[in-house]
Amino acid sequence: MKPLRIVLHWLSISFVIFIVSADNPCDSEEGRLSCGQCIKQNPNCAWCSDPHSTVGSRCQQRSFFTDATCNANYIYAPVTEMKISPQTLPIESRQGDKIIQLEPQQVVLRMKAGETLTVPFKYLHKSMPGRPPLTDFQIQTSAWEKTGAQLEFMINCNGAEIKGNKCSGISEGQVIEWKIKVTLNQCMNSGDIAISIGVIGYQSVSAIFITPLCGCDCEKLQRQEKNSVLCHQHGNLICGQCVCDATRGGSKCECPLASYGVKTAAELEDKCREQPGAQVCNGKGVCRCGQCECDRKIATVGGKFCQCDHDSCPRGANGKLCSGNGVCDCGTCKCEDGYSKEDCSCKSDDAQCIESGMLCNNHGKCECGKCVCHETYSGRYCGSEEKVNRGIIIGCLKMNHKVKSINEI
Numbered sequence: 127m128k129p130l131r132i133v134l135h136w137l138s139i140s141f142v143i144f145i146v147s148a149d150n151p152c153d154s155e156e157g158r159l160s161c162g163q164c165i166k167q168n169p170n171c172a173w174c175s176d177p178h179s180t181v182g183s184r185c186q187q188r189s190f191f192t193d194a195t196c197n198a199n200y201i202y203a204p205v206t207e208m209k210i211s212p213q214t215l216p217i218e219s220r221q222g223d224k225i226i227q228l229e230p231q232q233v234v235l236r237m238k239a240g241e242t243l244t245v246p247f248k249y250l251h252k253s254m255p256g257r258p259p260l261t262d263f264q265i266q267t268s269a270w271e272k273t274g275a276q277l278e279f280m281i282n283c284n285g286a287e288i289k290g291n292k293c294s295g296i297s298e299g300q301v302i303e304w305k306i307k308v309t310l311n312q313c314m315n316s317g318d319i320a321i322s323i324g325v326i327g328y329q330s331v332s333a334i335f336i337t338p339l340c341g342c343d344c345e346k347l348q349r350q351e352k353n354s355v356l357c358h359q360h361g362n363l364i365c366g367q368c369v370c371d372a373t374r375g376g377s378k379c380e381c382p383l384a385s386y387g388v389k390t391a392a393e394l395e396d397k398c399r400e401q402p403g404a405q406v407c408n409g410k411g412v413c414r415c416g417q418c419e420c421d422r423k424i425a426t427v428g429g430k431f432c433q434c435d436h437d438s439c440p441r442g443a444n445g446k447l448c449s450g451n452g453v454c455d456c457g458t459c460k461c462e463d464g465y466s467k468e469d470c471s472c473k474s475d476d477a478q479c480i481e482s483g484m485l486c487n488n489h490g491k492c493e494c495g496k497c498v499c500h501e502t503y504s505g506r507y508c509g510s511e512e513k514v515n516r517g518i519i520i521g522c523l524k525m526n527h528k529v530k531s532i533n534e535i
Contacts, residue, residue: 150187153409157185161202161342161365166313169238172203175344175366177356182412182421184367200366204339206241209234217250217301227252228325231332237310238339239274245334249302249325260327263302265291268322274314275321275336278307306334313340381415388416400431407432429456440469467494481507 152171157164161173164185172188174181174196181195188203214230215221227250235243253259265279281304283293293302306323319338324331343349344365354363361370361379370379375391388394398406398413407418411432420427426437434456442449448459452470461470472494479485479492486492489508490499499508 152185152187153183154185158183160345160367162340162345165202165204165342166239166340169206169241172201173342173365174201176200177363177366179366202342202344202365204236204238206237206243206339207235208243208245217248225250225252227328228330228332233332233334235308235334235336236339237308237336239310239313242307242309245306245308247304247306247323247332249304249328251296251298251300251302253298254327259298261294261296263293263296264326265304266324266326270319270321273319273321274310274312274338275319276309276311277321278309280305280307308334308336310336310338313338376415377412386416398431400433442469442471479507481509
């Protein structure tokens with residue numbers, strides 16, 4: 127058989143369904159480090175290698191990027207795919223004096239970590255001349271357990287799909303359809319993966335070649351820009367991102383570490399964390415030489431660490447923040463002069479509480495332009511005294527032997 131010249135075409139692809147949390151699975155501390163680390167975080171992650179991008183993190187879900195955040199030509203989002211040679215010979219065809227019993231003969235997979243592809247196979251069962259007939263169909267493979275890949279077998283066994291690599295009760299000339307689910311669980315450092323696929327009793331084998339999509343071409347040495355002017359000539363430009371010299375920090379290596387009292391770029395970045403282990407600028411801004419610069423597209427975000435939501439203050443009965451009588455400062459209303467209360471709904475107008483020159487007739491206090499009277503006083507200006515019939519109280523108390531004289535009341 128001549129060596130296969132691989133002219134590739136598409137086959138069906140199936141994917142693992144990931145349950146993604148509300149948080150961005152790509153914008154992690156590890157994902158921000160490099161393009162290679164980014165695409166390992168999640169099958170949906172993509173990297174922006176545009177050196178002029180102002181996006182906070184270059185590692186995002188592919189759908190996040192727009193023309194405004196990253197030039198489309200600089201977005202690296204490798205696609206998982208399965209390809210097969212059109213020179214694959216179908217079962218029952220002949221190659222010389224041999225009948226082809228297993229197809230396809232060669233499959234090429236390009237996969238991200240965490241994704242699954244399903245490879246279909248067919249086998250024509252024929253017993254070898256001079257040997258007892260086989261009634262069992264059994265798949266065999268080369269060792270794959272330490273490659274980072276995982277294989278699962280599914281066989282259409284006499285009309286029923288079963289999991290496993292064996293089907294019993296087959297007959298001469300029967301065509302068996304079966305599948306291998308290939309999952310790349312993790313990226314290893316061993317390069318491409320080759321796995322032989324065969325059937326017991328059939329001497330020829332097929333091959334699955336897996337190319338793990340675990341790195342980025344832009345990380346190769348010949349693609350790096352040494353001492354780039356975009357990195358203030360104090361770092362290398364790799365995949366659009368500056369990797370700074372040991373004495374520099376900042377996204378463009380613009381921050382001399384000694385000038386900011388730190389020894390490493392990590393220490394400088396920690397100045398932009400509200401507390402140890404927290405996200406840089408709470409994930410709502412970028413760190414510029416140890417100071418947070420909050421995302422200007424989110425008008426309500428502010429504070430030293432971009433921790434404040436200026437839209438979280440209480441609203442008044444009119445539905446407005448701080449009742450429209452103040453400004454929201456990091457979740458707390460700062461009321462204008464003449465207004466008070468948590469939502470600035472209280473107008474401090476003592477003039478509404480004055481009668482005959484006295485504030486609430488000296489029997490209360492003025493709140494929100496209304497008198498709040500002391501006990502036993504009432505009325506708009508607290509001018510009415512609610513007198514209690516002391517005689518009735520004294521009589522009741524004496525009956526219960528609680529008091530002996532009126533002076534005790």
